[in-house]
Amino acid sequence: xxxxxxxxxxxxxxxxxxxxxxxxxxxxxxxxxxxxxxxxxxxxxxxxxxxxxxxxxxxxxxxxxxxxxxxxxxxxxxxxxxxxxxxxxxxxxxxxxxxxxxxxxxxxxxxxxxxxxxxxxxxxxxxxxxxxxxxxxxxxxxxxxxxxxxxxxxxxxxxxxxxxxxxxxxxxxxxxxxxxxxxxxxxxxxxxxxxxxxxxxxxxxxxxxxxxxxxxxxxxxxxxxxxxxxxxxxxxxxxxxxxxxxxxxxxxxxxxxxxxxxxxxxxxxxxxxxxxxxxxxxxxxxxxxxxxxxxxxxxxxxxxxxxxxxxxxxxxxxxxxxxxxxxxxxxx
Ligand SMILES: [Zn+2]
Numbered sequence: 327x328x329x330x331x332x333x334x335x336x337x338x339x340x341x342x343x344x345x346x347x348x349x350x351x352x353x354x355x356x357x358x359x360x361x362x363x364x365x366x367x368x369x370x371x372x373x374x375x376x377x378x379x380x381x382x383x384x385x386x387x388x389x390x391x392x393x394x395x396x397x398x399x400x401x402x403x404x405x406x407x408x409x410x411x412x413x414x415x416x417x418x419x420x421x422x423x424x425x426x427x428x429x430x431x432x433x434x435x436x437x438x439x440x441x442x443x444x445x446x447x448x449x450x451x452x453x454x455x456x457x458x459x460x461x462x463x464x465x466x467x468x469x470x471x472x473x474x475x476x477x478x479x480x481x482x483x484x485x486x487x488x489x490x491x492x493x494x495x496x497x498x499x500x501x502x503x504x505x506x507x508x509x510x511x512x513x514x515x516x517x518x519x520x521x522x523x524x525x526x527x528x529x530x531x532x533x534x535x536x537x538x539x540x541x542x543x544x545x546x547x548x549x550x551x552x553x554x555x556x557x558x559x560x561x562x563x564x565x566x567x568x569x570x571x572x573x574x575x576x577x578x579x580x581x582x583x584x585x586x587x588x589x590x591x592x593x594x595x596x597x598x599x600x601x602x603x604x605x606x607x608x609x610x611x612x613x614x615x616x617x618x619x620x621x622x623x624x625x626x627x628x629x630x631x632x633x634x635x636x637x638x639x640x641x642x643x644x645x646x647x648x649x650x651x652x653x654x655x656x657x658x
Contacts (some may be wrong), residue, residue: 383420386412392421392486393479399614400457401542408461413477415541418495421482423541428464428474438635441551443542444477444501445494445556446591448484450611453557460624469634475549481538481552492526494538502529502587502592503539515589529589546595552635553602554595555627562609566594573630577615577622579606602634 337341379455384392387406394402412422430437443452444457457478464474469641477484483495502513521527534540546554553568563582566572574581584605586593606623608615615623 329487331478363620374481383412383416386410389422389424389482393424393482395456396486396490397451397455397458400458401450404458406533408458409465411480413541413545415537415544416479417483417538419483420572421486423477423480423482424476425475425545426461428461428470428472428636430471430474431467432471432472433470436637437471438474438552438631439473439549440553441545441549442476442555442633443480444555444557445479445485446481446538446542448481448487448494448554449490449616450557450559450608451485452559452608452611452614453606454479454485455614456557456608456620459617459620463621463624475545475551477542480542488532494536495578496526496530496536496576497525498537498539499527499537500518500539500542501591502527502589503532503533503536504543504589504591506581506593506598509533509651510589516588533589542591543594547597551601553603553604553631554597555606555610556591556592557606559611561607561610563607565592565605565607566603567592567605568602570602572636573626574631575606576604576606577619577624579608579623597602614621 337457346374363540366497389412390402390405390410392483394400394405408426411426413425415423417423442457442460442575445454447453464470464476481494481500484491487495497616502517506513507530513533517523517527517529528537530536534543561582562579562586564573564576564579565584566581566584567583572581572583592603594600597641602629606627609656612621
């Protein structure tokens with residue numbers, strides 16, 4: 327399959343080029359208080375208990391030493407001054423999943439909420455660095471209307487192991503581990519038959535079996551974003567799931583919809599929950615876009631979000647609580 331060939335070629339390139347990054351810096355600023363999470367909906371009560379991490383949670387200092395040591399484009403100091411804080415979630419190996427909020431700087435309408443994540447695949451290092459770069463944009467932008475919640479590194483264990491891995495520390499592809507209605511019937515069968523048990527695409531023993539995917543699901547439920555932006559590499563394209571007309575291009579990333587997979591975030595949040603999920607695939611896992619390219623992607627995306635997200639309440643995602651989940655119990 328052409329996609330598979332390209333995938334392996336890009337992985338080779340990613341490995342070859344890993345570590346070459348453009349440096350981005352962020353300034354310190356105390357994060358705005360996140361909104362109080364809504365009561366957990368019934369669907370979430372059925373989730374498996376949080377698995378105890380294999381190792382104790384490391385400190386913010388240590389986490390930034392590890393992240394900054396891994397990403398030359400970010401560095402320890404930038405991480406420490408980025409305003410990121412432990413979210414309360416952690417990886418299998420006890421790394422905190424860091425996040426911070428950016429409040430809107432205009433008050434024209436009820437602010438829409440956008441969840442921006444990077445590094446759900448640990449070996450896509452440029453996705454983490456790019457999110458750090460965009461955090462710098464958010465620090466300085468004067469007239470942006472959104473409430474952002476940003477988590478640049480959702481799979482810290484996969485990113486920090488050498489060589490970095492797409493999967494988490496238990497070998498699970500987090501982007502196949504979400505609780506889509508087709509998970510039980512299709513996820514393992516798809517993995518066995520369509521990927522020939524590709525270890526990079528193992529969806530896990532059950533949906534939300536991993537602390538990192540549970541964390542992200544909890545974050546979606548608590549924050550109730552109006553859109554999710556997930557940054558990946560190295561396909562060099564723009565993918566989209568959800569309502570509204572798909573964007574045609576953000577900068578040099580053009581729309582190329584890859585379809586949905588059992589357990590993917592686009593399938594779960596975009597198709598099942600019905601929220602816009604923008605998937606940005608940067609062209610290289612180990613090389614950042616140029617600052618001009620990165621800026622164009624960012625500007626085009628902001629314009630699209632301003633134009634396409636609803637301007638008035640109620641938020642699209644009332645369905646997070648209203649939508650019954652029929653397969654939750656039996657799929658574990
Ligand atoms: Zn990816």
